[in-house]
Amino acid sequence: MIERAHLRILREIERRGSLTAAAGALNLTQSALSHTMKKLEQGSGATLWTREGRLLRLTQAGEYLLREANRLLPQLERIDELLRQYAEGEKGTLNIGMECHPCYQWLLRVVEPFLAQWPGVEVDVKQRFQFGGMAALFNHEIDVLVTPDPIVREGIRFEPVFPYEQMLIVGDESPLRGLDHIEPQQLSDQVLYTYPVDTERLDIYQQFLLPAHCAPGKHKVLEATEIILQMVAANRGVATLPQWLVEEYARTLPIHSVRLGREGIHKQIHLGVRSQDAENLHVRTFIELAGSSSMP
Amino acid sequence: MIERAHLRILREIERRGSLTAAAGALNLTQSALSHTMKKLEQGSGATLWTREGRLLRLTQAGEYLLREANRLLPQLERIDELLRQYAEGEKGTLNIGMECHPCYQWLLRVVEPFLAQWPGVEVDVKQRFQFGGMAALFNHEIDVLVTPDPIVREGIRFEPVFPYEQMLIVGDESPLRGLDHIEPQQLSDQVLYTYPVDTERLDIYQQFLLPAHCAPGKHKVLEATEIILQMVAANRGVATLPQWLVEEYARTLPIHSVRLGREGIHKQIHLGVRSQDAENLHVRTFIELAGSSSMP
DNA sequence: TGAAGCTATGAAAATTATTCATGAGGTGTG
DNA sequence: CACACCTCATGAATAATTTTCATAGCTTCA
Structure with a gap:
């Protein structure tokens, strides 16, 4: 009317x-x-x-x-x-999902210039997904997924951001300390600390232990990176961490890194976005900033 | 857009x-x-x-x-x-203007059923007009004018509501008390109290004193009906009032009414509305209620 | 009293909204 | 996995609405 x-x-x-x-x-x-x-x-x-x-x-x-x-x-x-x-694109919210537990500090360094560049845009970071990061991306729960394990799927596009090597970290008194690299068998009598995620998503299993039909002496899970590091520093076991994070923590904790296998485990952090959003201005900016961010 | x-x-x-x-x-x-x-x-x-x-x-x-x-x-x-x-007509405001000082109590008896009949309608009453009630009606400051002195003008329609006689009121000790009626000359030594309005709008001048080329001994103005009545009751002077109001006040005050001239001054209260509003539902209802209100 | 200004209105023209017909997927079922 | 059945998008045709044009009626002002 x-x-x-x-x-x-x-x-x-x-x-x-x-x-x-x-x-x-x-x-x-x-x-x-x-x-x-x-x-x-x-x-x-x-x-x-x-x-x-x-x-x-x-x-x-x-x-x-x-x-x-x-x-x-x-x-x-x-x-x-x-x-x-x-x-x-001057307004909106960019929901970022993290499947890479230790990447949080890197993310903050990308978010900062992003926020400066898009004053009207909000950023939110989610780290827990009931059905995994990919599902969250499909659901539109998140717009960008930060993950070391891209899954090729129709409708999702992944962009590599930076490469890193996944290292074993050991304490001062570990017999493995100082080795050039270790073989899977050498973990058979070790306590392995990891994040509480499915072993399918743990590279040390998928790319190191399982191919050699090995298993760690014991497998314990912990939520927080800092606690895992304390355990290692206390010589209560070993864990894995990206090389660039080891360097950071080694300054304050008695921990040391050892290569996993002769060739090492080489990974790459990817950003996943829905194909339909790939041209979206926020998303493009974020990917570009992430790509050009000083490698951690 | x-x-x-x-x-x-x-x-x-x-x-x-x-x-x-x-x-x-x-x-x-x-x-x-x-x-x-x-x-x-x-x-x-x-x-x-x-x-x-x-x-x-x-x-x-x-x-x-x-x-x-x-x-x-x-x-x-x-x-x-x-x-x-x-x-x-279920919603609106009816602005009523009063040029008849003593009519307020009568008005309240009309407004009451009006409000009951039109629950969505507001009523506002105004009693002071910078340029007179007619101007206020033209201005749309008010929608209805209650007045004893209708002025025939294009665009304004008046409806008579009830007739009354304007009486002189005097105190217990007044020499005029008890007379059948008085002549203009008999006010020459009296103090006359009126509302503070132009003498052109005072019937006692227009219809009684001036035609006989008389004047009151003294003319004093007061705002409030009650105070005027107190003055009359204290035998400090005389005043005029509609007959129906005298009856009301005479119950509680020592005042008495005397006819003005042999024939008396006969007036009629009118409601004035803009012609264009005459068919308006609120206005019609108000006029009808006013017309059928028990005569005061 | 005439010029100028303002609004209302009917009819014509222009524009816009809506439908029709159809195509391109996606979903679900036997 | 084919097929029926949905849903939405789209171009063209049609319907409806909006806008303009032309004009008349009033009012104001000089």
Whole structure:
């Protein structure tokens, strides 16, 4: 019934004082305005104004509608503007999912310039997914997945960001300390600490132990990276960590890294996005910033 | 840019889950909705939803717009409804102007059933007018003028409501007390109290004293009816009052009424309204209630 | 009293919205 | 896995609405 046009006409009549002037401001003819408002009057039954000589006097209904116009039109105009901002990527939320537990510090270094570049955009980081990061990406729970294990799937596009080597870390008193590399068998009498994830997602199993049909002496899981490191530092067992993180923690903790196998386990962090979002401005910016971030 | 139709479509899509179902609910075809929304997307640049299999998934911009739709549509619908109420006379404000100082109590007896009959309508009473009641009526400051002195003018219609006789009131010890009537000369040595209005609007001057080229001994003005009455009761002077009010006050104050001249001064209270409002439902009701109110 | 300004209105023209017809997927079932 | 059945997008045709044009009626002002 009542349309944006009616509100605009009424507001402009108040501002300019006459139908003719309002018509000019709206790039329409006086006749168009007259017809439009007449139709509203017929539809609602209410008279909006009466003519007195050459001036229009708003009725009570007209005054009421004018108040509503002055209240609602700015809101509609704000919607137009925000829609444009969404279109330009100036507004929105980038939901980032993390499947790489130790990558958090690296992520913060990417998010910082991203936020600076897109002041209107929010960033949220999620680290727990009921059905895994890929499912979360499909669900639209997240828009970007940070993972060392890309899964090729229709509709998802992965971009490599930086390579790293996964290392074994041992304490000061470990017999493995100082070796050039270790073989799978050498873990048979060790306690292995990992994050509490499926062994299918643990490279030390998939790429090192299982191919050699080996297993660690014992496998214990812990949530927090810091606690795992404390355990290793206390010579209570061994763990794996990206090389770049070892360097960081080795400055403050008595831990040492050893290559896993003669060739080592070489990994790469990937960013996964839905193909349909790949051209999205936020997403592109984020991937570019991630790619150019100083390698950790 | 954004129109009510867009908001309606989006809300209906959310409610029904599909474009087709939404189209049914809006009595349109699926094609119409698709075209309409596509046009909005092209105009704003923002994508509102993406197809995933057979379901539509709102983008962030779409979610935003949906929130706005759920917020704004009820407001627009309320406007439609209120406009209809204005049309039906179920809503509005009746501004009543009083040029008859002592009529206030009578007015209250008319307003009461009026408010009961029109629960959505407000009543406001004004008693002071910078340029007089007629001007206020022309200005739309008031919608109804209660006055004993109708002025015939184009665009204003008057309806007589009830007749009354204007009486002189005197105190217990007044020499005029108990007379059948008085002549103008008999006021020459009296103090006359009136409301502070132009003598042109005082009947005792216009219809009694001036035709006989007389004047009161002294003329003092007071705002409040009660104070005037106190003065008369204290035998400090005389005043005029409608007969029906004398009866009321005489119960509690030592005052008495005397006819002004052999024939008395006979007046009639009128209601004035703008001709254009004469058919207005509120106004008609008010006039009818006033006419049928038990004579004071 | 005449010129100029403003609005309302009917008819014509222009624009916009809607439908129709169809195609391109996706879903589910036997 | 083929087939029926959905759903949505799209171009062209059609319907409806909006806008303009032309004009008349009033009012104001000099």
